[in-house]
Amino acid sequence: MAGASSDYQRGGMDIAEQTSTYHLVMGMTKWGSLVIAAGILFFTLLFCTHTGFLGSAASAFVMLVIGVLVLREKKDAAAH
Numbered sequence: 001m002a003g004a005s006s007d008y009q010r011g012g013m014d015i016a017e018q019t020s021t022y023h024l025v026m027g028m029t030k031w032g033s034l035v036i037a038a039g040i041l042f043f044t045l046l047f048c049t050h051t052g053f054l055g056s057a058a059s060a061f062v063m064l065v066i067g068v069l070v071l072r073e074k075k076d077a078a079a080h
Helices: 016-048 052-071
Strands: none
Touching: 016 052
């Protein structure tokens, strides 16, 4: 059952494109989720409470600021 030998070497392939695609998808998921959550908060407060436009916008903005602070890339401690 032995097949013909091939030039395939396990672990020898350059995976830089796959790695960069993975990081791109994870970043888009992370930041897209934050934007969607802020939008849901804005519209929920706007249409389901007596908060009004400014209160809803301020709440969504605060959520965005906190989300950016929490989700941003941390500098590597080993690099310093």
